[in-house]
Amino acid sequence: MKHTQEKKSIIVKPVNRPLKGSIRIPSDKSISHRAVMLGALTNGIVEISNFSAGADCRSTLGIFQALGVEVEYKSDKNIILSSKNGLRESIDCLDAGNSGTTTRLMAGLLSGQNFYSVITGDQSLRSRPMARVIKPLKQMGASIWARESDTKAPISIKGTQLTGITYESPMASAQIKSSLLFAGLFASGKTVINEPYKSRDHSEKMLSYLGANLVDSGNTVEISASNLQPKPLIIPGDISSAAFFIVAACIVPDSEIIIQDVGLNPTRTGIVDVMREMGADIEILDLKTQCGEEVGDIKVKFSDLKGITISGDMIPRIIDEIPVIAVAASQATGTTIIKNAEDLRNKESDRIKTVCNELSKFGVDITETPDGFIISGKTNLKGKNVLECYHDHRIAMSCYIAGLISDNPNEINEFHWVNISFPEFVDTVNKLLNKGELIYGK
Ligand code: S3P
Numbered sequence: 028m029k030h031t032q033e034k035k036s037i038i039v040k041p042v043n044r045p046l047k048g049s050i051r052i053p054s055d056k057s058i059s060h061r062a063v064m065l066g067a068l069t070n071g072i073v074e075i076s077n078f079s080a081g082a083d084c085r086s087t088l089g090i091f092q093a094l095g096v097e098v099e100y101k102s103d104k105n106i107i108l109s110s111k112n113g114l115r116e117s118i119d120c121l122d123a124g125n126s127g128t129t130t131r132l133m134a135g136l137l138s139g140q141n142f143y144s145v146i147t148g149d150q151s152l153r154s155r156p157m158a159r160v161i162k163p164l165k166q167m168g169a170s171i172w173a174r175e176s177d178t179k180a181p182i183s184i185k186g187t188q189l190t191g192i193t194y195e196s197p198m199a200s201a202q203i204k205s206s207l208l209f210a211g212l213f214a215s216g217k218t219v220i221n222e223p224y225k226s227r228d229h230s231e232k233m234l235s236y237l238g239a240n241l242v243d244s245g246n247t248v249e250i251s252a253s254n255l256q257p258k259p260l261i262i263p264g265d266i267s268s269a270a271f272f273i274v275a276a277c278i279v280p281d282s283e284i285i286i287q288d289v290g291l292n293p294t295r296t297g298i299v300d301v302m303r304e305m306g307a308d309i310e311i312l313d314l315k316t317q318c319g320e321e322v323g324d325i326k327v328k329f330s331d332l333k334g335i336t337i338s339g340d341m342i343p344r345i346i347d348e349i350p351v352i353a354v355a356a357s358q359a360t361g362t363t364i365i366k367n368a369e370d371l372r373n374k375e376s377d378r379i380k381t382v383c384n385e386l387s388k389f390g391v392d393i394t395e396t397p398d399g400f401i402i403s404g405k406t407n408l409k410g411k412n413v414l415e416c417y418h419d420h421r422i423a424m425s426c427y428i429a430g431l432i433s434d435n436p437n438e439i440n441e442f443h444w445v446n447i448s449f450p451e452f453v454d455t456v457n458k459l460l461n462k463g464e465l466i467y468g469k
Contacts, residue, residue, distance in 0.1 A: 059078050064091075214251075236258065288323075298348040
């Protein structure tokens with residue numbers, strides 16, 4: 028199993044012109060993972076259109092190939108899954124790469140199969156907490172173990188008959204909820220999950236779309252054993268990738284851009300709400316529903332931003348966007364406070380620490396707190412920094428966006444981490460710098 032990639036550092040030069048034009052961003056990572064996982068459980072043929080080309084979703088796809096699912100590429104992003112004979116035991120460990128979502132959701136799904144599996148991944152993944160899914164899965168009767176007293180991958184699972192439970196989740200986490208929902212598909216009786224706040228509900232939407240016995244009442248979701256029906260799945264653009272461009276357009280003077288075909292599920296649109304509260308000029312155009320998910324275009328213009336406080340039920344709705352929101356906060360007048368976001372310390376990197384480290388290098392007035400940070404703006408960003416990614420794609424892209432408005436070029440080490448979710452990131456920035464045209468509608 029190899030987890031090394033070619034190590035690349037890049038130079039980001041400050042821009043001397045606005046971002047203009049229309050872009051498409053990568054397919055939603057969360058929905059792409061679920062499309063493969065649930066598509067493979069239909070025991071049929073499922074076409075997935077606009078599947079994510081990022082490394083994380085390729086890891087999920089590779090795991091299902093190892094479990095006996097046939098994958099045919101119609102084109103780079105359109106695939107056909109065939110799982111007519113169900114899943115079978117893999118002859119090797121399952122490699123989740125850098126993907127926590129793959130690992131935690133697969134832990135639930137594999138706990139209910141009639142075979143043995145081991146899931147592992149790269150160095151960053153093997154240091155991330157897994158007890159959050161292992162503990163409730165054990166309560167469902169799963170035979171599941173992991174390194175360091177059942178807390179760290181590799182995780183080994185001897186599939187067995189599960190029993191439904193009612194679980195009070197200690198945090199709003201779609202990964203915990205989805206892991207238990209996927210286990211619940213194979214359990215006797217009902218599996219009920221209560222969350223303190225609602226986390227992203229892509230699993231619920233896709234399970235309902237494919238015909239599962241599921242009741243979603245907001246912070247409580249209930250599932251029982253179900254046969255899923257094969258249906259085509261279309262993946263929208265990823266609002267977490269769009270977030271880098273929403274912020275970039277707000278902070279690069281005179282910018283005006285449209286981001287097309289972005290997933291606008293309300294459990295994910297916190298970035299739009301937060302940026303609007305900070306004063307951003309954002310419009311949603313052409314809103315429609317596709318495979319149970321809202322999709323539309325986002326128009327953003329350069330705006331005067333002001334600092335705000337972000338906490339509570341907003342946190343799960345922006346959990347992956349906080350690093351780039353911190354970049355926006357550095358350009359906002361006044362103080363921005365992010366609190367109740369302690370789980371940021373358990374992402375691909377400790378994002379409270381890594382955001383503070385890297386933004387401090389630009390001269391941003393940022394203070395780390397146990398559950399977030401405090402930023403006082405507005406700061407003219409200083410360049411000539413050597414920035415680090417910490418094995419974290421979202422830190423890599425946040426540094427790049429800050430680099431666009433700093434007073435001198437910056438070097439970003441190991442920028443290849445961007446490939447986890449957004450291989451075409453730099454090309455997309457360059458397209459907007461080359462005076463693209465604004466495209467309304469399709
Ligand atoms: C995800 C859920 C979130 C998010 C992650 C993807 C998912 O994690 O940070 O990038 O697809 O379910 P938590 O559910 O642990 O907050």
